[in-house]
Amino acid sequence: MALKPDDTVCFCFKVSLQKIETFCKMEKPRYASQISDCLSAGTGCGWCVPMLKKLHGEFCEPYTPPWRSADVQTQPTREQNATEVNEDTWASGRQQYLAGKKNNKQ
Ligand code: FES
Incomplete structure (x- = not known):
């Protein structure tokens, strides 16, 4: 019951x-x-x-922290091996990294 x-x-x-x-x-x-x-x-x-x-x-709706979202998981990280990314993906990851650093300073 x-x-x-x-x-x-x-x-x-x-x-x-x-x-x-x-x-x-x-x-x-x-x-x-x-x-x-x-x-x-x-x-x-x-x-x-x-x-x-x-x-x-x-x-309640299940909550997924941003660092676990699919978008973030597909972004390259600085710790990836050279065999795991191509140059475009690697460069794109750096741009996102620099943008994040710039936003943290503000
Ligand atoms: S019944 Fe005691 S805290 Fe809810």
Whole structure:
């Protein structure tokens, strides 16, 4: 039997399933631990933390950090071997590297 929208998920802070679902849809927390911003859910005894993690997976879009995105993975890195890239790709990687350095200085 599943929890209903008005059922309590976090007993310590009386946070309902509906409140957590609304929070996830509105705030789009990247990590399950950020659900604690919803009326402190999960920050008391800890009983509900596994449920909050499952609800995060159910209600929130999966987050992929930029360094794991497909774009970044296909960009050359300074650590690649000479046999792994052609000159154009290598030069393009350097341009992106220099642009990143310039942006970090600003
Ligand atoms: S039931 Fe959620 S922290 Fe205790």
